[in-house]
Structures are given as structure tokens and as C-alpha cells.
Amino acid sequence: MLVTKLFCTFVIMITKAEIQLVRSLADKRNRDELGLFVAEGEKLVEELRSSSLRVRKIYALEGVMQGDDVQIVTPKEMERLSMLKTANNTLAVVEQPRYTFDPAMLAESLVLALDDVQNPGNLGTIIRLADWFGISDILCSPATADCFNPKVVQATMGAILRVKVHYLDLPTMLLQAKSQGVPIYGTFLDGENIYDRTLDQRGIIVMGNEGKGISAECAAAVTDRLFIPPYPADRAGSESLNVAIATAVTCAEFRRQAKK
Amino acid sequence: MLVTKLFCTFVIMITKAEIQLVRSLADKRNRDELGLFVAEGEKLVEELRSSSLRVRKIYALEGVMQGDDVQIVTPKEMERLSMLKTANNTLAVVEQPRYTFDPAMLAESLVLALDDVQNPGNLGTIIRLADWFGISDILCSPATADCFNPKVVQATMGAILRVKVHYLDLPTMLLQAKSQGVPIYGTFLDGENIYDRTLDQRGIIVMGNEGKGISAECAAAVTDRLFIPPYPADRAGSESLNVAIATAVTCAEFRRQAKK
Numbered sequence: 001m002l003v004t005k006l007f008c009t010f011v012i013m014i015t016k017a018e019i020q021l022v023r024s025l026a027d028k029r030n031r032d033e034l035g036l037f038v039a040e041g042e043k044l045v046e047e048l049r050s051s052s053l054r055v056r057k058i059y060a061l062e063g064v065m066q067g068d069d070v071q072i073v074t075p076k077e078m079e080r081l082s083m084l085k086t087a088n089n090t091l092a093v094v095e096q097p098r099y100t101f102d103p104a105m106l107a108e109s110l111v112l113a114l115d116d117v118q119n120p121g122n123l124g125t126i127i128r129l130a131d132w133f134g135i136s137d138i139l140c141s142p143a144t145a146d147c148f149n150p151k152v153v154q155a156t157m158g159a160i161l162r163v164k165v166h167y168l169d170l171p172t173m174l175l176q177a178k179s180q181g182v183p184i185y186g187t188f189l190d191g192e193n194i195y196d197r198t199l200d201q202r203g204i205i206v207m208g209n210e211g212k213g214i215s216a217e218c219a220a221a222v223t224d225r226l227f228i229p230p231y232p233a234d235r236a237g238s239e240s241l242n243v244a245i246a247t248a249v250t251c252a253e254f255r256r257q258a259k260k
Numbered sequence: 261m262l263v264t265k266l267f268c269t270f271v272i273m274i275t276k277a278e279i280q281l282v283r284s285l286a287d288k289r290n291r292d293e294l295g296l297f298v299a300e301g302e303k304l305v306e307e308l309r310s311s312s313l314r315v316r317k318i319y320a321l322e323g324v325m326q327g328d329d330v331q332i333v334t335p336k337e338m339e340r341l342s343m344l345k346t347a348n349n350t351l352a353v354v355e356q357p358r359y360t361f362d363p364a365m366l367a368e369s370l371v372l373a374l375d376d377v378q379n380p381g382n383l384g385t386i387i388r389l390a391d392w393f394g395i396s397d398i399l400c401s402p403a404t405a406d407c408f409n410p411k412v413v414q415a416t417m418g419a420i421l422r423v424k425v426h427y428l429d430l431p432t433m434l435l436q437a438k439s440q441g442v443p444i445y446g447t448f449l450d451g452e453n454i455y456d457r458t459l460d461q462r463g464i465i466v467m468g469n470e471g472k473g474i475s476a477e478c479a480a481a482v483t484d485r486l487f488i489p490p491y492p493a494d495r496a497g498s499e500s501l502n503v504a505i506a507t508a509v510t511c512a513e514f515r516r517q518a519k520k
Contacts, residue, residue: 121381125502132501134491157500195516231394231515240417241392242385245508248501252509253516255491256455 014059014077022059022081022093028146035096037148040088044158051161054095061089083150096148099164101137103173106182108202110254113139115170115218116209117243120145124155125244126207131159133251138163139204141170141218174221177204184223186214187246191227199254207247226250274319274337282319282341282353288406295356297408300348304418311421314355321349343410356408359424361397363433366442368462370514373399375430375478376469377503380405384415385504386467391419393511398423399464401430401478434481437464444483446474447506451487459514467507486510 024030025038036056039048042064048055049067058070059081079087105111112135117123123145130138145152147165156163178184183203187194206222208214214222228241228249241249284290285298296316299308302324308315309327318330319341339347365371372395377383383405390398405412407425416423438444443463447454466482468474474482488501488509501509 125505129501129505132490132495134495155502157502228512229515230392231518235392235394241389241508242415242417242504244502245385245389245504248505248508249512252488252512255489256513258491 014071014073014081019077019080022091023083025093026083026150028149031096031146031148036093037096037153038083038091038150039094039153039160040082040084040091040150041154042088042090044153045090045092047158047161048092048094053097053161056093056095058093059091064089084154097164099166101139101164101166101168103177103180105137106177106180106202106204109137110135110201110251111137111139111204112247112251113170113174113204113206113218114144115141115206115214116143116212117207118143118145118210119243120149120151121155122210122242122244123147123149124152124160126247127152127156127163127165128159129244129248129251130163131156133255135251136163138165139170139173140165140167142167171215171217171221174204174206174218178221178223184221185226185250186219186222186224187228187250188214188219188222188225189227189240191225193229194226194250194253195229197224197226199257201254201258205247205250205254207243207250210243274331274333274341279337279340282351283343285353286343286410288409291356291406291408296353297356297413298343298410299352299354299413299420300342300344300350300410301414302348302350304413305350305352307418307421308352308354313357313421316353316355318353319351324349344414357424359426361399361424361426361428363437363440365397366437366440366462366464369397370395370461370511371397371399371464372507372511373430373434373464373466373478374404375401375466375474376403376472377467378403378405378470379503380409380411381415382470382502382504383407383409384412384420386507387412387416387423387425388419389504389508389511390423391416393515395511396423398425399430399433400425400427402427431475431477431481434464434466434478438481438483444481445486445510446479446482446484447488447510448474448479448482448485449487449500451485453489454486454510454513455489457484457486459517461514461518465507465510465514467503467510470503 031037059073060070062072081091112130153160174184183200186206206214206218291297319333320330322332341351372390413420434444443460446466466474466478
């Protein structure tokens, strides 16, 4: 038995076409066309296996992971497969989940909306912190970074398995929610001090693009303009916070108030 | 006059050796040896020029910037000089400032301490948010990312000109401060809910490495173990926050309490 197993390990080699297929998933068009994405790292792949997501194939270095869906690869092959700077010991090809967003949840839940957040690291970090602060859904404008970009998946540290990311026409969705009395929050340099406000535990928190902030179309739907004060309050110099940082401070303050 | 100026623009070409020198500053050893670093982007370079830092040389595309210290380069030359994915229109070679840290400031100021924060993006984001929250000094363990790494400089969005980053023996500094009655804060999964605490506006807030958290040596000096609660408080699943995010939420809460 042991001999057979060892033998198999050496015989089933990964084909060039297979490596090309995996690597093609670095590109959004290919990910969308095939409905697949790549997740790397033992912990994340283990979590994926026990989640509701469908794992198509796992590549692992010898001794890391077992199972019918696992193909053992050499460190050299893993390097060719990996999209990270430093290849991990495990890589999975996973089917993209399809979610539908139900606006009815806005009656009692807090949701994030991202208006063209472009940096994959920022998006991944925002998905991770949304998970921490109990925000299960994120609405994204179509120009926001793709949540299945390998860098985003990596930065979410597994939160991509729990937080649902929806791409949709953001201004339309915001205006519709607003017309139904849902509070739409946004951070602006001329907004009201967030610490002077009583914050609802429902509604939409809109965060804008790294350079341009919230677009005029989305800003038109905002009902509550908030501001994270610098310290001291009259401080000049520093002009802004990174979008993921501003999202975190805003979400933390919403949730702090929930405990009152 | 105009003819002469145009003529000069074309005659003074950048040498291969000069490009090599600038590019060598991507490497920490070279930065340290030469005491220089690179900053890119028109806004940042303009800020640098009017700061106390010494700018050695500026490279700019035609029409962006003027002055004796500015050398006009072609877009192709700028691409060769740049360390960013997408080259900017301006690049400066700047002398690294040398700061000394005066522990006496701990009697009335809040300072950050980074225990092996490795990711340049995280360090840059932390420097930027320190600036926003009025924290003028950051103490770093020697294994923390270099604040003059081009990716760090970029992520600080200019805050590197205002926040002083010190590299020193962190456990020794923390223990010394502790012995003088300075409160040493740190975030831990078994810490006390940060929102249940009255926080001082002085002392040191220690943040740990992305993977390992705060080292045992530094943890030994911590006097106040804090915890940023997830939502809901008993939430399982998400395990942690990114270090820059945790730093932001912690600093925001300190400064929120200052306004009471």
C-alpha cells in the first residue's frame, strides 16, 4: 500500500495545460468566464473544504493534506501555480459562489457599500473587518476591485467565505433604499463628527474611491454625512485616512454604540 | 531665452549610472549606506520641498515642476527610475532624517510601538493614521519594515514628513518606560474590552507582528491588555483584524475619550 501511494505521488504529474489554467485565473476575465477563483494557504483551503463553497481541485506539497481531491505537487510546481510572491504549501481552485442581495435585510441590518474601491489590499482588508464587525453583505460598484482577485482573497484571511460581496449599480440601489427610509451613511470632510451622533444599527455605510472619495451620484443618496475627527480637532497637515482605516473606525463606532 | 531653455531640456540627459543609483535605493542596505530614500508623486515632492527634509535631486516630466534642483526626464526615463507599478510624473531623492527619541515625552504624549510589523503597506498606513490621530512618534523593533521603503513612503501619503519613526531595542525601551510608571497598552484576544476602559492620553500602544502578534518580550512590559470586541460579542468565525485596522480602532478610541 505504501509503495503504491508513493508511486502514485510520483506518477501523477501536473500537466502544463493545468498550470496554465490555474495561472489564467489571475485575470478577472478568465475568472468570470470559468466561474472559478484561486485560494492559497493550508488554513484557508481547510476552511474552504468545510464550507459550502465547491472546491474543484486542491494542489498541495507532500505531507500537507490528504483526500481524493488533493493532488500532490513538487515545490517547483507549486511555485509555477502560485500567484503569491512566496508560494504557499496548498492551493485550491474554487467555484465562485453566486449570491443575490435581498434589500429587505436593510430593515434591520448594517451593510457596507464600496464606490470604486480600487486597491485589492484595501478591498480584502475591508472584507476581513466587515466579518469582524458582523457585517454580512458588501455592495460594490462594478468598478470596485474584484473580490476573487488572488490578492483580495489573501487579504481577507478567510473572511471571503463568510461575507457576501455583491456587484451592482450602486447609485440606483442607494436611491431605492433611501426612498424606502433606509439611512445612508457616508464619510465626508465636511460631515458631522461621528462621535456626536446616535448611530442606527441598520442602513448602508458608503465608502469611496481611494483618490476621489464618494462619487457625486452616490453622494446624492447619502442621508447622513459623517466625519472622523483628527486629533487635535483643529489639526492641519494630515489630509485623509486610508479607505480601509476609515471603514474600520466607522464600523467600530457603529458597533460600540450598539452595546449601550 | 526660450530657445536656450528648450535646448537644455534636450541636452541634459540622465546617465545610466544615475538611474542605477536611484534604483539601488529600492534596497534597504543601499538606502542605509547612502542615507537616502526615494519619494514619488508631484504632491509629495512639493511637500518635501517645503519641509525641513533635504531634497538632493528631483526628476520630473516636462511641464510639471521648475527649479534648479529639478531635472527634466522623458516618460521612458521616469519609468526606468520609478519603483512604483505605474510611474508618476515626479521623483525625488531625499536625505533620510535622523531623529532621536526623548522618553520624557511619554509623560504627556501617546506614542505607538510596532513589534515586527513586516508588511510595508501596513507600516505606511499606520504612519498615515498616526499623523491623523496626532501621534508624532512611532517606536519600531529593528525587524519592523523600513519606513524609507518606497512602498511605505507611498502608503504614508506624505505623513512620513511629519511622523518620526525610531528603530530601537523595543523590549528594553518598554521595560524602562514601564519602570517609570508609563502605561503600556497592547491588544490581545484575552484583553479587556477597550470600550469598558478609561484610557489615558499618554503612554505607549504596542502593536504586534501580522502573524505572531506581540512577542513574549514585549508582552511582558504591557501594563494594560486591551481587546477590540467583535460584533456580536460572542461571534465565532472571524479570528482577527489586520494590524493597521486594529491600530486605527485603538487610536480612534483613545482620541474619542480625550474629547470628553
